[in-house]
Amino acid sequence: MAERIYGLLGRRLGHSWSVPIHTALGCGGYRLIELEPESLAPFLRREDIGALNVTIPYKRDVIPLCDVVDEAAASIGSVNTIVRRPDGRLYGYNTDIDGFLYMARRAGTRFAGKKAVILGSGGASLTAQAALRQEGAQEIAVISRSGPDNYETLSRHADADLVINTTPVGMYPGNGAAPADLTAFPRCSGVLDVIYNPRRTALLLQAQALGIPCSDGLPMLVAQAVKAEEHFFDRPIPLSEHERILSQLRRETTNLVLIGMPGCGKTAVGMALAELTGRKAIDIDAQVESRAGCSIPELFARGGEAAFRALEREATAEAGKLSGSIILTGGGVVKDARNDASLRQNGRVYHLVRDLSLLATNGRPLSQGADLAAMWREREPLYARCRDAVADNSGTIAETAAWIWRDFCEHSGD
Ligand SMILES: Nc1ncnc2c1ncn2[C@@H]1O[C@H](COP(=O)(O)OP(=O)(O)O)[C@@H](O)[C@H]1O
Ligand SMILES: O=C(O)C1=C[C@@H](OP(=O)(O)O)[C@@H](O)[C@H](O)C1
Numbered sequence: 001m002a003e004r005i006y007g008l009l010g011r012r013l014g015h016s017w018s019v020p021i022h023t024a025l026g027c028g029g030y031r032l033i034e035l036e037p038e039s040l041a042p043f044l045r046r047e048d049i050g051a052l053n054v055t056i057p058y059k060r061d062v063i064p065l066c067d068v069v070d071e072a073a074a075s076i077g078s079v080n081t082i083v084r085r086p087d088g089r090l091y092g093y094n095t096d097i098d099g100f101l102y103m104a105r106r107a108g109t110r111f112a113g114k115k116a117v118i119l120g121s122g123g124a125s126l127t128a129q130a131a132l133r134q135e136g137a138q139e140i141a142v143i144s145r146s147g148p149d150n151y152e153t154l155s156r157h158a159d160a161d162l163v164i165n166t167t168p169v170g171m172y173p174g175n176g177a178a179p180a181d182l183t184a185f186p187r188c189s190g191v192l193d194v195i196y197n198p199r200r201t202a203l204l205l206q207a208q209a210l211g212i213p214c215s216d217g218l219p220m221l222v223a224q225a226v227k228a229e230e231h232f233f234d235r236p237i238p239l240s241e242h243e244r245i246l247s248q249l250r251r252e253t254t255n256l257v258l259i260g261m262p263g264c265g266k267t268a269v270g271m272a273l274a275e276l277t278g279r280k281a282i283d284i285d286a287q288v289e290s291r292a293g294c295s296i297p298e299l300f301a302r303g304g305e306a307a308f309r310a311l312e313r314e315a316t317a318e319a320g321k322l323s324g325s326i327i328l329t330g331g332g333v334v335k336d337a338r339n340d341a342s343l344r345q346n347g348r349v350y351h352l353v354r355d356l357s358l359l360a361t362n363g364r365p366l367s368q369g370a371d372l373a374a375m376w377r378e379r380e381p382l383y384a385r386c387r388d389a390v391a392d393n394s395g396t397i398a399e400t401a402a403w404i405w406r407d408f409c410e411h412s413g414d
């Protein structure tokens with residue numbers, strides 16, 4: 001027979017990460033298959049189907065098109081994996097539940113005897129509900145916009161132990177939005193978000209700030225794919241593959257961000273890193289200049305620091321949504337805490353440090369005739385709040401770039 005089809009079935013798949021995951025698992029020809037609803041049934045009648053994953057909006061629609069549906073998938077009401085077996089029939093499974101349980105276990109989340117609030121009532125919510133029931137959760141409250149349990153009545157569930165987001169609120173490109181405020185759940189000891197882009201949604205950044213253990217959805221995405229591959233080729237895959245693929249994806253998708261005093265070398269080291277890694281570098285100062293249509297000194301002369309900071313915040317919000325990039329900031333980006341969230345959502349943040357006597361000051365309005373020691377005293381706690389690591393830039397630019405890249409490869413999954 002001609003080559004068999006392997007891939008992901010959905011309607012709009014532009015932002016899917018499934019191809020690199022299945023490729024890393026050894027499924028060479030895996031591809032994205034975008035279909036309109038009327039093409040779904042004819043497509044599934046093709047004899048050259050090998051195996052498929054299924055995503056929004058077809059996880060329910062494919063159930064009657066399978067010859068055999070696994071019991072768990074039927075009771076959840078959602079099929080995300082279809083395999084053509086040697087008997088020629090199409091078998092449907094749900095591996096999202098395996099992915100969900102892997103994500104929870106990895107984050108140390110236990111469901112037995114707990115009360116959970118699940119935000120959202122769509123397909124991912126059905127999977128989460130099934131997983132929680134299976135693990136013996138004591139109470140599950142499903143919040144939907146239009147149901148009796150909605151976002152206006154969250155205070156009924158102030159005793160919840162766990163909060164699970166299954167809505168797309170906060171997902172790329174809608175970064176920064178949160179479906180709920182975690183301070184409504186003072187007993188909350190675990191937060192799971194099925195979103196994986198960005199890695200840290202506003203909900204997860206809040207959980208981290210409150211010291212609540214949490215996880216994004218990437219471990220779930222990887223684990224459902226591993227389980228799907230086990231069905232595809234009827235072979236067990238060692239557990240270690242989950243973490244190998246997860247850390248590869250983290251490395252490829254995490255942004256590398258440089259912060260630090262004006263003139264400390266962020267642009268220079270960033271360009272060296274772009275050269276070293278082949279990654280794209282975005283300099284927020286340059287983005288501000290193109291938004292303003294003039295140079296930074298001209299912008300300061302026209303509208304003062306406030307005009308500069310407003311454009312800096314807009315440019316930082318846009319740059320922070322990127323994945324797998326190098327982001328170079330201006331020295332004062334940390335003065336606005338909202339910028340921290342933009343940079344940290346997908347980034348590992350390096351604070352570049354260079355002796356104050358060596359800092360360049362030309363073309364930097366705030367550095368002209370300034371007391372840089374006083375500026376350092378004011379800003380050091382702000383850099384400390386935002387950074388993941390300190391990078392010393394007292395050697396050469398190339399040495400600093402090489403050190404940062406080594407550290408990044410080791411720690412981008414942290
Ligand atoms: N490690 C270094 N060794 C020598 N010169 C450096 C080093 N780091 C930065 N510089 C120089 O300092 C100046 C300011 O660097 P730049 O990258 O523009 O700083 P920033 O973007 O942090 O304001 C540039 O001329 C740059 O080449
Ligand atoms: O420290 C600051 O407040 C500033 C630093 C500059 O960027 P560099 O850090 O690249 O010099 C630039 O954003 C602007 O002049 C304001």
Ligand SMILES: [Mg+2]
Pocket residue numbers: 266267268283285328329330
């Ligand atoms: Mg710069």
